[in-house]
Amino acid sequence: MPTACSTGLHDAHDVYNPECPCRDLLDVIANKWSALVIGALEPGPMRFGQLRTRLSGISSKVLTATLRRLEEAGLIEREVFAEVPPRVEYSLSELGYSAAQPLAALRTWAEGSLDRAVAQQSG
C-alpha cells in the first residue's frame, strides 16, 4: 500500500506524515522571515532594498535566501528590470496571496499575545 501523498491519487495530504511533501511546504512558510516577507508584499510589489528596510534586521544574505526559497515554492515572483542601477521587484503570486491570510493571523497573534506571554513567564 503506497503512502498517502506520495501517489497521484487524491489522498488527503497530511503534515503529520513525514513522507508527505506538504510538510516541506509547511517548513517554507512556518518561518519568521517568510511570515514577514509575505506580509510586506501583501499591499503590493516591493524592491529588494525596500524589503530589507521594511523587515529591518534581516541581512542581505538571509533576505536573498528567503526570497529564493519562496520563489522556488511558487509563493512569490521575481521580476528583473534591465535598468541601471538594476531594479528587481518581488510580488506575491496567487498562491502567495492565499498564504498571506494565515500568516497575517500568525503575526497578529504574536503582537496581541506578547503581553500575556510575558505575564505567564513570571507567573
Add this chain to the structure above:
Amino acid sequence: MPTACSTGLHDAHDVYNPECPCRDLLDVIANKWSALVIGALEPGPMRFGQLRTRLSGISSKVLTATLRRLEEAGLIEREVFAEVPPRVEYSLSELGYSAAQPLAALRTWAEGSLDRAVAQQSG
C-alpha cells in the same frame, strides 16, 4: 523618543520592529515543529513518546528542545508524574490554545496548497 514595545506604554506591538519582543514570540511559533506540536496537543495532553510517534520524524533531542522552548514561552505546560516508569505529560496552556487556531490554519493551508504549489513549480 522610546521605541514602541520597549516601553510599558500601551503602544501596539509590531513584528516589523526588530526591537519588539513580539518578533521573538513570532519566531517561536513560526516554526515547523512548533506548529506540529501545538496541533498534536490540541485534542488533549500527550506524553513525550506519544508526541514523538505522532510527529513521526522528529528526534528526541529536537522534540525536547521544541517542548522546552514552547514551555518557556508559556504556550505549553509540562507535568511530571513520579511513577515508574516515569511519565511526563505536555498540555496546551490557555495561551497555547489561542495559538492553536492560526497554526491550524497554517497546516491546513500547507495540506491544501501542495498540489497548486507543485503545479506552479513545473509551470
Add this chain to the structure above:
DNA sequence: CTCCTATGGTTCCCAAAGGTTACTTGTCCC
C-alpha cells in the same frame, strides 16, 4: 579620467539549530 553613489546581490567566516546514534536512570518482569 577618477571618484562617488545606488542597487542587488555574493563570499567568507563563525555561531546556532537540526539530526543521528549511543547511552543513562530506575524499577518491574522473567
Add this chain to the structure above:
DNA sequence: GGGACAAGTAACCTTTGGGAACCATAGGAG
C-alpha cells in the same frame, strides 16, 4: 542477572542562520 520501558542526555556531525565585507555596472560630479 538481564532485558524492557520512559524520558530524556551526551557526543558528534551537518545544515542553516546571521554579520561584515566585497563586487559589477553605469551615470553624474568634479
